Amino acid sequence: MKRILTLSLIVTMAFLFTGCKNGNKTPQKDINLDQPSFTQGEVAEPEEIAEEPVFKISTTKGDIVVKLYKETPLHRDNFVKLARSGYYDGMLFHRVIRNFMIQGGDPFTKQEGKEAQYGTGGPNYTIPAEIVPGKTHKKGALAAARRGDNVNPEKASSGSQFYLVQSEEGCKHLDGEYTIFGETISGLDVIDKIASVPTNNRNLPLEPVKIISVKEVKE
Secondary structure (H helix, E strand, O other), X not given: OOOEEEEOOOOOEOOOOOOOOEOOEOOOOOOEOOOXXXXXXXXXXXXXXXXXXXXXXXXXXXXXXXXXXXXXXXXXXXXXXHHHOOOOOOOEEEEEEOOOEEEEOOHHHHOOOOHHHOOOOOOOOEEOOOOOOOOOOOOOEEEEOOOOOOXXXXXXXXXXXXXXXXXXXXXXXXXXXXXXXXXXXXXXXXXXXXXXXXXXXXXXXXXXXXXXXEEEEOO
């Protein structure tokens, strides 16, 4: 059955972690690009979605295979829609912090000369939080990035930006604060490789780490 997910379209702003520290690294702040606001609209969701679909995220460092959770259907269906459309293909992991996580899903990273805007892009809508008790930031957890509580008290997720946990210890304080909507079933070593690349003072890899494609794995 075709389902319609009604989402609020908002100002394109940064969807970054807040209240987190990792060693000597402090979180980036929300960035206001003063973009025009969007009105409420409907986003058609794809049909025939498996209860817990599996996707292969092919990167320049190797493949990461993730399973999406049935307990977070809004995030699951949105990821499926974007992946099937090729939305993620060619994007970069724009925020990489060793012993913490790797973050991607910003369409600005597909455009040259947009480095100053990395972390602020998306499809101009948010997804209501689906924080499920018992779903924790274990290694390989797939979660949605979002703006901070000061401007986003409902903890609504970015429409496209996501992160993969590299360190359970480094991310455990995020439990109950961000929507976890999947987990890695193979490729934990690839997450480690990406998390270990040299970065600049904005946590952007010095050598681009690209998402080649995100393809559904059929049984």
